[in-house]
Amino acid sequence: MKCCSPRYPFALVVLAAAAAFVLHSSAQEKSKAPEIRGWKQGTGWGWIWGQEDQLGALNSMTPETIAAALRLAEEGKTYDLGVRYSRNSYKWPGHSPAEVMTFRSPEGVKRQADNAFTAPEVNSSGQAWHSCALFINDNVGTQIDGLGHVTAGDDNHWYNGYKEADWGGDFGIRRCDAAGIPPIIARGVLLDIAGLKKVDALPAHYSITPADVDAALAAQRLKLQPGDVVLFRTGAMRYWGEDGADQELLKEHDSAGITLETARYLVEEFGSMLVGSDTSGLEVSPAPEGSDTFIPAHKYLIVEQGVHIGEFHYLEDLARDKVYEFCYMATTNKIAGTTAGFALRPVGVK
Amino acid sequence: MKCCSPRYPFALVVLAAAAAFVLHSSAQEKSKAPEIRGWKQGTGWGWIWGQEDQLGALNSMTPETIAAALRLAEEGKTYDLGVRYSRNSYKWPGHSPAEVMTFRSPEGVKRQADNAFTAPEVNSSGQAWHSCALFINDNVGTQIDGLGHVTAGDDNHWYNGYKEADWGGDFGIRRCDAAGIPPIIARGVLLDIAGLKKVDALPAHYSITPADVDAALAAQRLKLQPGDVVLFRTGAMRYWGEDGADQELLKEHDSAGITLETARYLVEEFGSMLVGSDTSGLEVSPAPEGSDTFIPAHKYLIVEQGVHIGEFHYLEDLARDKVYEFCYMATTNKIAGTTAGFALRPVGVK
């Protein structure tokens, strides 16, 4: 399959509107933005990085882009963009549940006495330890979807044409796993759609459109740049609380999100390198009637464009402080085979 | 128990030697190093942050210290300090094993047809997905030990006096879990002891002494500063390869590490905020004859001083490039109850 064919008609009128913006200059804009390699206006990224590539649009990061992003962080003020995940936390029901289990405990270590080095005669200080065993899914909590997470076609291929028959396996995926995702350090932009609409959180099933993108950029007096990490705030995470246990409330608001058109707008017109939000799936659900899939924005971004997706990012503090531009930093666990970074703690630094 | 009592005699001669260093000035030294709160030369950190504190020495991070650390990263060159973890990877045998299991696969999703939205009539593009279920321990791969990981005494207390009878539980620890560890952004210093000794990797059971610290600092023309993340290179990680499957070789070299005296030296004389290495346990093993525990440096650093420990950090690339001073950034997963950050990907940025 060839990706990125011009299947989706694009609203030229939207582009015209975008071009008409008059925006204040941000900190980064003051300095010359670094060159972004790979991206082409009008078509986006795509499968352009070679047959062996597993990174997609993240290939556009260079020391120059990273250094530029870090310069946005001169105040050293950090925002923790992760949500606390526990056995009680809201998740998409199709994923496996979680348990964090006390595996070794000081009392257990001493009662079982299964290690000679804890015997009182050689351990007079009564030292012991805690450790936990975890059963957990790799698509829960604050996430970055890897490029092998979703597949398309009868051949079940993912980004760059990797096919299940070749690269599937019993221990996770064997191409594009999350262990291979490099540290992501880039300019982060918050698009506060809930703030724009003056609501606590967008209502269920709200579709964030290209016009909403334009309006938020105008309201926030900001321009997007190629290579940005763009994060949409629906407001859903204001209901996460301690550990996301209010299933009903979270489920309701979790269904607001971007449309396929908005995904295209970001990638093809603005060169966004990673697109995310504060919901479990970024895109509006259910998909519009007539879609060729239940998650058209996932297919477009991940499979066709090689753009990673950020999910369940906690954006409340950024919004409260009106921090719309910042240095975004995220690292995924290096666990072989995983399909996403999960239960993450991305950071926004101003 | 009162921590930080002057139980351990301290080698004054070593201090004198340290004071005699004449060092070249580093990038950070050129600018005024920010004030570090909480630390006192001669005693270190300790339980000084209030009865409810769960962060220990990490409390010394401020926007100023973070901004200063970020200024070390002006080139934007990143070093991935994590090692890839899989079912085959070396770990301490007392921890639970790992499996990353393909939980949903495109073929499985289609064969089971257990979700209406994947039916061909509403999913003409044949969309499906991969996800994994993980069974994993929270003390494996590249780690940051949390302040509740190890305990001491008949009351099994950990940092700040949290006792098992009060704060233990079935779902991990209820104080000082790794979900509460803030993003760590600080000046990182590599002490390349293997390089100093001109060996590929330190031999089994090698004890890294305060004198080794001094010699490495001198050879690397560097000074330590309060608030540093100090990482010792034994060279063991050069044998990690793809995923740490060479159990015998790794086990052998994994036993080199620092002594209790070295831990004290770093904390009490230099104000190190986090101390780590490229082995599973930082400290030399077995503990010296006559120790009151099998892991005296863990007890001192974590329980008594509130200093987090870094483990299995991959330092080979930093050493190769002679990058001894850098911006260290690490974030742990936000999983409630966990005792450590595991399978991490800390980053060094120059």
Place this chain on the structure above:
Amino acid sequence: MKCCSPRYPFALVVLAAAAAFVLHSSAQEKSKAPEIRGWKQGTGWGWIWGQEDQLGALNSMTPETIAAALRLAEEGKTYDLGVRYSRNSYKWPGHSPAEVMTFRSPEGVKRQADNAFTAPEVNSSGQAWHSCALFINDNVGTQIDGLGHVTAGDDNHWYNGYKEADWGGDFGIRRCDAAGIPPIIARGVLLDIAGLKKVDALPAHYSITPADVDAALAAQRLKLQPGDVVLFRTGAMRYWGEDGADQELLKEHDSAGITLETARYLVEEFGSMLVGSDTSGLEVSPAPEGSDTFIPAHKYLIVEQGVHIGEFHYLEDLARDKVYEFCYMATTNKIAGTTAGFALRPVGVK
């Protein structure tokens, strides 16, 4: 704590009623019932088997009792008393969830090629295999609660005085685990309370009383004998279906069950060796106002009397065929540390 003290006043009037029964003789009654060791009318079983005992009332099984039970099975007609357990199945919410995950699959084995012996040149028949990894709780599906499952007192002791401080541990319990439960082969008796009441299933919170026991025995023309496995039918399992996925319906009917008095009646007057039902917890819930625990029948049966409890037994077919007396056979998995036999398949044979 001393068990079995006469704390609970006992309804003598009930006994008198019981003594007045005139019952038809069953198959086993025709032959002389074997001597049952250990049991004493009026007090039951209790901690009488020695300080090291872990089996409780099951000690009363002998080759003679087993042979007598097997003689009830002369037709060779089997009834499967287990229910099918899956990730969707109803369970008490305090237990951990279940996943059965395809661990190795023929396609995965061939794609990964991680075993030399599956290479085509030495495996021309294309042989491969399936196996599953399970994450599961030991208190789900059709169960037999072990004698260490529940505890009482500030010392958290279980049957026979085993205390948590001595016999607890990180890998399950270290006394009375389900791996030590011998094969159970005994006379089984069905008490069809739903049938007696002429309802599909007992209503929520229905309390099965000693009078119900008497009435069912009279209606079924049956006598209890010491050493019996007594199974109460509430009818709840008629709603289990394929795998117990109708959570709401099952939860509703799951709350019917026996009272503490009924448990005492069975053990002290009739010498029941194991008491079970077709619900998750045998006893009525919630416990009567003023109880000293939320599960008084569990405390009495398991902790004080050493009587195992059977749960989620599928009794619909036995009831349909009016098979009220049969040979009951059950074996638990031999998994060290487990607190119960789970997802079992006990058998009734007529």
Place this chain on the structure above:
Amino acid sequence: MKCCSPRYPFALVVLAAAAAFVLHSSAQEKSKAPEIRGWKQGTGWGWIWGQEDQLGALNSMTPETIAAALRLAEEGKTYDLGVRYSRNSYKWPGHSPAEVMTFRSPEGVKRQADNAFTAPEVNSSGQAWHSCALFINDNVGTQIDGLGHVTAGDDNHWYNGYKEADWGGDFGIRRCDAAGIPPIIARGVLLDIAGLKKVDALPAHYSITPADVDAALAAQRLKLQPGDVVLFRTGAMRYWGEDGADQELLKEHDSAGITLETARYLVEEFGSMLVGSDTSGLEVSPAPEGSDTFIPAHKYLIVEQGVHIGEFHYLEDLARDKVYEFCYMATTNKIAGTTAGFALRPVGVK
């Protein structure tokens, strides 16, 4: 694929020898053995039970055969044929490891206080409970391999032609899972090959041949009957001890077992319904040079003949007491999707 074609030349001389036996009559032989349906001398069982069948040779069990088997148990003496399984136990390295983890503990329940019904004011007796969470493989400990465990061919089919493309899935197999295996009650026959050879345990890689079968039958003065469960004793389980922790010793002896010819001999000449042993894989390993698979007896028995395989059966006590004929009873867990009964406790009753 058509199974059971006469691909394997059969040693007529062996048959002739078998016919020449003069054997003492056993308990069961005294009474007329029940008719066994389905089996044909010379060809065995095979795919004869209809397109929807999932049980294979177990279909031959009827109330009559079960009643006959139970008549072998008139003494009521039981032999526990299961081995205790723990995290330390020997298993085939290709399976996932096991952990039995204390999930809820009395102390944890009380410290966390996450259930209102354990509050002291409503729980004056201090009631609490233990439960365990298990991570375990379905091919460990004492096992009965289901008919979907192994597959053959490019289409990865198993017994009765079920193909992976149709009946595979993410949650285990969707045809022939172990949840569907009926209670197995049949005449059990021990063939004590280690006893015959007068060794503690057969040496590594020993091939048990049809001649060994004949010699054991002669020595034990026994005849096989259609419908038997035949168990071969290599003696390996004498090294299991508490929980099979002596990996080296067990691994060595685990490689003795039957040949493909022996499997054929049992099924085609004697009508064995289930064939098992005291090793992890029943058959000799490695497979003879030139085999078309690494497990030819598995392919023959499970895929082609629909005969379940028993593994890791503890036969030491039966051998010690020279109990060669008994009632074999085994029930597998009712866990949807599982490929085998695992950590079982089959019983031999005399």
